[in-house]
Amino acid sequence: MSTGRTGREAWQDTLDDLEQRRRRTRAMGGDERLAKHHGKGKLDARARIDRLVDEGTFREIGTLVGGEIAADGIVVGSGAINGTPVMVGAEDFTTLAGSIGPGGNSKRYRIAELALRDRIPLVMLLEGAGFRPTGGHYGRTPTDLLSQARCSGKVPTVAAILGPSAGHGALVAPVCDFRIMSNQGAIFTAGPPVVKESTGEEITKEELGGPGVALASGVVHNLGEDDETVIDDVKRYLSYFPPSAWSYPQQLTPDETCAPRPTPELLDIVSRDNKRVYDIRKVLDVVFDRPDWFEVQPKFGRAIVCALAHLGGHPVAVVANQPQVLAGSIDADAADKASHFIMVADSFHLPIVFLADNPGMLPGSRSERSGVLRAGARMFAAQTAATTLKLQVTLRKAYGFGSMVMAILGFDNQSATYAFPGATMGAMSAAALSRATHAEDDLSAVLRDAELQASYRSAENLGFDELIDPRETRDALLAGLQRGLFSRQAAAEPVSRTVILP
Known part of the structure; x- marks a missing residue:
């Protein structure tokens, strides 16, 4: 039924609905979970991206994926680091522990696909629980690791482990060229509860895959004190590389x-x-x-x-x-x-x-x-x-x-x-x-x-x-x-x- 409104007025209800949905997504896991996350001295997923990319350059992809599950637990999109375009994904631990659902899996695949297609670096900021135990079956849904593996040797790939990273999500890191972890990071095939159930071994996440273990095994290359230090080191690492294997490293302005x-x-x-x-x-x-x-x-x-x-x-x-x-x-x-x-x-x-x-x-x-x-x-x-x-x-x-x-x-x-x-x-x-x-x-x-x-x-x-x-x-x-x-x-x-x- 016509409302009688024309031009911009006719758009208002639709745009208000879009903005409401966006606000719900940007709220991530909600005020309580965000406060708990920040209380541990960590940046949230969106703040991590803001720290990584040049101000005002981030353009999100798949904002509404997941419906009521904000961004389906992972924020992805494009931005620029010192003027060079990059694709970036940041797992949101405040939303279902950053676990991977069907929509999030597709988003991960998409940004790796775009990184290779556009010949630009791919950066993954990890803190998640692996595939979500939904009881469903992903069937022939393309997995992100396939598209990420195709990036190898073609575009620089970097993983930053900024909290516990388990299961399938943890596999993202070893596939990358460069892996760096914060002091609060941990990476393992399965977390302590699964280890206890499978083997009877009682172990903390730090003992299982904390910085000491990950550095000694060579799974992780470098260590940073906190989120800010790690993200700054990611930017510094990429500054030495060209955007892709189809270009040469850039010389600094001579001094x-x-x-x-x-x-x-x-x-x-x-x-x-x-x-x-x-x-x-x-x-x-x-x-x-x-x-x-x-x-x-x-x-x-x-x-x-x-x-x-x-x-x-x-x-x-x-x-x-x-x-x-x-x-x-x-x-x-x-x-x-x-x-x-x-x-x-x-x-x-x-x-x-x-x-x-x-x-x-x-x-x-x-x-x-x-x-x-x-x-x-x-x-x-x-x-x-x-x-x-x-x-x-x-x-x-x-x-x-x-x-x-x-x-x-x-x-x-x-x-x-x-x-x-x-x-x-x-x-x-x-x-x-x-x-x-x-x-x-x-x-x-x-x-x-x-x-x-x-x-x-x-x-x-x-x-x-x-x-x-x-x-x-x-x-x-x-x-x-x-x-x-x-x-x-x-x-x-x-x-x-x-x-x-x-």
């Missing part, structure tokens, strides 16, 4: 920090005595543009440091041995960490800088039981298959297979290879070889002298592009990088992988 400069500080940091330890992080502070580089997985596989940095304003990935841990020997955890990091960097065309200083793969029965050879082979496969620019410096020593995984082979598609004078190398150290062969003192001295001359003999046969004074390290790497970047004379494309990782 004085990007300019060439000598690095005399390395003479004091890197001891000429191979047995003296030092912190490789101090080398990174000196060599790269600024000492605010971003370390990935600092608490796992600590014998290798993986970091994102800038060199001459260009984003680069850094893989560096850490002499402070196991004398730089590469164990299984370090190799696994590095291989994943290398593949992510390669997928998004970040040049990789290798800084080698290790006595080889970690020997011993415990190391062998951990699968060090498999992990080392995986790292070698990742680095030798990498198609991005590779720059390598041997600082003091590189022995055996440990040298190969650190890209020491001069004709393995490196853009530049360097070594400090006196760097020692070979199948194993002279001391180890002497003990292994029961060499007499005079033979041991010969072996040691040969080891000390190894860098010069290698240079005579172009084993390295150049032996460099440590004070030339930054400038040599910068020159190699700037030259190598000229190879980008065609549009970027996703990496086609044919290697099967061990």
Whole structure:
């Protein structure tokens, strides 16, 4: 029946109804649940998105999905981070514990599908209980993990675990390139009640999948104190990456920090005595543009440091041995960490800088039981298959297979290879070889002298592009990088992988 109203007046009832439905959705789990959530020092799902994206850029998708269940427990949409479009999903723990219903599942699928279609990053903010126990069957409803898996290597994917994350929802994190957790986060296949019912084990969520467990297992890469810190680190991580594998990382606007400069500080940091330890992080502070580089997985596989940095304003990935841990020997955890990091960097065309200083793969029965050879082979496969620019410096020593995984082979598609004078190398150290062969003192001295001359003999046969004074390290790497970047004379494309990782 006609109301007699025309123009804008005729729209009023319809628009009022829409606004009422939107307000109900934006109320999430209601004032009481929101107050309880905020009382734990957490941001709610919508506040998390506001913290993540540039002000005023968030456009929600599927606001009315779920009907009476606000947004069906997950807020999704598009926004921008420092001007770059992104797709984002935030589980709403105040609404049915952020559990996944049919509508929420479709929303999750949709944003991953759009991220790949539009070639922009995907960020998931997790705090949820997994699939909702409705008793129904999802049938052929497409699962979000399918569309997210298709994003792998095509667009950057990041997961932030900001509370308990269980079941299917927890699987979102390991599929992502980068995973970061807050101190209140926990991630597990099933929560404590299910564990108690299934196995009889009584355990807290912190003991099951809290930060200590998740970091030690390698399921999570980094830890942040609270929601704000974690979200800020997500933004910082993405700042090093292009929007997708169809584009190259963006150079910063050049300033004085990007300019060439000598690095005399390395003479004091890197001891000429191979047995003296030092912190490789101090080398990174000196060599790269600024000492605010971003370390990935600092608490796992600590014998290798993986970091994102800038060199001459260009984003680069850094893989560096850490002499402070196991004398730089590469164990299984370090190799696994590095291989994943290398593949992510390669997928998004970040040049990789290798800084080698290790006595080889970690020997011993415990190391062998951990699968060090498999992990080392995986790292070698990742680095030798990498198609991005590779720059390598041997600082003091590189022995055996440990040298190969650190890209020491001069004709393995490196853009530049360097070594400090006196760097020692070979199948194993002279001391180890002497003990292994029961060499007499005079033979041991010969072996040691040969080891000390190894860098010069290698240079005579172009084993390295150049032996460099440590004070030339930054400038040599910068020159190699700037030259190598000229190879980008065609549009970027996703990496086609044919290697099967061990």
